[in-house]
Amino acid sequence: MIDPLYAASGFCVGILVGMTGVGGGSLMTPLLILVFGIHPATAVGTDLLYAAATKTVGSLVHGFARSIEWTVVRRLATGSVPATVITLTILSFVKVQSETARMLVTVVLCGALLMTAIALIFRGTIVRLYRDRVPALDARKTAIVTVLVGAVLGVLVSVSSIGAGAVGVIALIILYPQLPMARIVGSDIAHAVPLTLVAGAGHWIIGAVDWHIMGSLLTGSLPGIVLGSYVAVRVPERALRLTLAATLVLVAGKLAHDQIGNSSLLMTAFTRRAPN
Secondary structure (H helix, E strand, O other), X not given: OOOHHHHHHHHHHHHHHHHHOOOOHHHHHHXXXXXXOXXXXXXXXXXXXXXXXXXXXXXXXXXXXXXXXXXXXXXXXXXXXXXXXXXXXXXXXXOOOOHHHHHHHHHHHHHHHHHHHHHHHHHHHHHHHHHHHOOXXXXXXXXXXXXXXXXXXXXXXXXXXXXXXXXXXXXXXXXOOOOOHHHHHHHHHHHHXXXXXXXXXXXXXXXXXXXXXXXXXXXXXXHHHHHHHHHHOOOOHHHXXXXXXXXXXXXXXXXXXXXXXXXXXXXXXXXXHOOO
16 A cells, blocks of 8 residues: 555655755755654665665666766766675664664764755855866776775665765766766766665665555656656756755754664663662
């Protein structure tokens, strides 16, 4: 059965993703945690497989439009897939529904949200400062750095489901200034497919995926993305990016506040139980 609340949430997030191009993890994972009370580890795992499905649709569109640089995709995946496997192997030794897992995912999630917000607001400034201060890399160094960027994205996405969108795009703009924006976005989306699929499968294996929620989210998000893409050309891009960035900062603050509150309650309870 499709849950209408989850479907409606997927529809709203799909619209925003279609309008801004930022990955749904930045929006969907916090929504599942804060609004629906889903455990952070389950929210991340469910969102990863949800993202794999939506990114597959996006990559097919870019593939038909020939706007994917497959060499860049291979380099990113060379770093991200092994990093994802290693990260998930480490996570498998932690009980996914434990308080330790909750704290770990929440801390990384807050950091990834803030990174995404900074990337959205200061994208042009970051790229300009880098190009002014750092000499252009040769082809070999560019390939190595791309693999390293993929590894960082693999860790971030595996723990928080965030990072492959705005952060990945900025890295590609810096490393491949000769590529048109359409090919950078297409390559980033195409790379997100194996990354989120491997990460999502790993979370499924360790028991952190809710298939019912994922199906309901997809029911709403796919038409939402289509509608958002249609509306995007009619709304100023800068206003959209600033609004989304402000939302992500507020969400990160709320997650951090809740985690600090939970930690304080646990500490108080532990102290009261402790012998005098």
